[in-house]
Amino acid sequence: MYEGKSHTLFAKYAIPQMIGLVFNSVYMIVDGVFIGNVLGRDSMAAAAVAVPLIEILIAISMAVASGAGIIISGQLARKEKEKALQVFDTALICAGVISVFIAVFGNLFIHPLTELLGSTPQIHDEATEYIRYIVSFSPFLIFSFLLSGLVRNDGSPKLAMFALAFGSVSNIVLDYVFMCPLNMGIGGAALATAIGPVFSVLIMLPHFLLKKGNLYFAVPKLQIPTVRNIFTLGFPSFIMEFTIGIITFVYNIAIVKHGYGEIGLAAYLLIGYLMLIILTLFLGMAEGLQPVFSYFTGSGEVARCNDMRRFATKVFLAMGVVCYILIVLFSQYFFSIFNPGDTELITFTADKSLSYFCAFFLAGYNILMISFWQSTRYTAKALAISLSRSVVCLPLLVLILPHIFGSNIVWFCHSLSETITACVACVLLMKSKKQYIANK
DSSP states (O other): OOOSOHHHHIIIIIHHHHHHHHHHHHHHHHHHHHHHHHTOHHHHHHHHHHHHHHHHHHHHHHHHHHHHHHHHHHHHHTTOHHHHHHHHHHHHHHHHHHHHHHHHHHHHTHHHHHHHTTOOGGGHHHHHHHHHHHHHTHHHHHHHHHHHHHHHHTTOHHHHHHHHHHHHHHHHHHHHHHHTTSOOHHHHHHHHHHHHHHHHHHHHHHHHHTTOSSOOOOOOOOOHHHHHHHHHHHHHHHHHHHHHHHHHHHHHHHHHHTTOHHHHHHHHHHHHHHHHHHHHHHHHHHHHHHHHHHHHHHHTOHHHHHHHHHHHHHHHHHHHHHHHHHHHHHHHHHHHTTOTTOHHHHHHHHHHHHHHTTTTHHHHHHHHHHHHHHHTTOHHHHHHHHHIIIIIHHHHHHHHHHHHHOGGGGGGHHHHHHHHHHHHHHHHHHHHHHHHHHHO
16 A cells, blocks of 8 residues: 555655645635626625634544544554544544534524624625535535545545545536526525535545445444544644634734725735645645555654655645746736736735745645654644644734834735744754664
8 A cells, every 4th residue: 555665655645635635725716716706805805704714624624534544544554453443433423523513503603703703894794694604514524524534544545536626626516506597696605615525525435335445434432532642643733724724814803903904805815715725735745645654654664754754845845936936927817817807906916925925835844844743643843833833923923023014014924934934843853863863
C-alpha cells in the first residue's frame, strides 16, 4: 500500500486529496459567482458571513478524521485490524453526536449566531436564511469530510477524491437550477451548497457497507479513552482547518471596524474565495500525506518519513510562488467573474489582494509542517504552529498594527502572520534535528 519512492507516494495520496478538496472549494466559489451576478453586492456580503461557520464545520470533521486516521494508519501498519475497527466506530459516534448538537442548537439560536458571525443590519435577513440551510444540513457536511478521510486511510484515496468532486459538481448544477429557473434567491444558493455533501456521503457509504477495505460498519462501542486520543491527535487539524474560519471572522470584524463597510465585506469574500483555492491546494496535499506519514511512523521507517517531508517541502514552496505570480498577473480577471458590472469592487479587491497574498507561499510550508508533526505524533509542535498562524499572530497583528500604520495595513496582516509562523516552524524543526542527532 505504501511502497515506492517519495514522488510516487506523493502522486498517489497527496494529489487525489488535493483535487477532491479543490472541487469542494469550487462549489463555494460558484455560489459567489451566482450570488454576485444574480443578486448583487449585499447578497455577496451576506454569504461572506456564513463562510466562518462552514469552515468551523469542516474543521470539526477534519479533527475527528485526522485524529482517527493517525491512530488507524499506525494500527494497520502493525496489523492491529480489530483495534483499527474500534477507532473507526468511535469516530463515527463522535461525529454523529456533534452533528445533531449543531443542527438542533444552530437552528434554535440562528439570529444570535448570525450576529456573532459579523452580519450588519442591512444584510441580516439574507445572512440568516443562508446560515439556516447550512446548519440544518451540517451532519452531511461533517460526515462527507469524515468519511473521505477514513476512506483515504483505508487505502482508497481516489474514491475520496471522486466523492468530494461529485458533490461539488452537483452543487454547481443545483446552483443554476435553484437560483435561475426556480428563482429561490440566496436561499437557493445555500440549499445547493447544503445538498452537495449528501451526494458525497452516498458515494462513500458502499465502501464501508460492502467491506471493501479494512474498515467497515460494526456494532458501535463508545470508548472514552479512544475519544480522548482522537481529539488530542486531531486538534491540530481542527485548528489548521478552523484557521480559515478564524481568519475570515477576524477580517470581517476588522473590515467593519475600520470603515470599509459592505464593499470591504464583499471584497473580502472575493479574496476569501481566492484564499480558499490556495489554502485548499496546500490542505489537500497535507491531508493526503497524513496516512503516509502515520504509516511510516507506525512501521518505524523514520528515514522514509523525512524523505517525504523534504520532497513535499519543495513542492509546497514552488506551488506557493507560482500561485502568487498568477495572482499578480490575473487576479483582476478572476474577481470580475463574480460581478463584472461593479468595477469599483473589482479594482478595490484586486489592489488589496496583492498585499494580502504577498507571503502566502509560506502558508503551504506551515500547513505541511502541521500535518507532518501531527501525523508523527509530535502533537505539541503541530499545535504550536496551528495556534501561531490562527489565534495568536493574526488577531494581535490586526489589533495592534492599524493603530500604528493606518487601516490599510490590515490587508498585510495575514501574510505577516504566516511569515512569523514559518520562522517558528523552522526553529522547531532545527531543534528536532539536533535532538535526533544527539539521541543517535
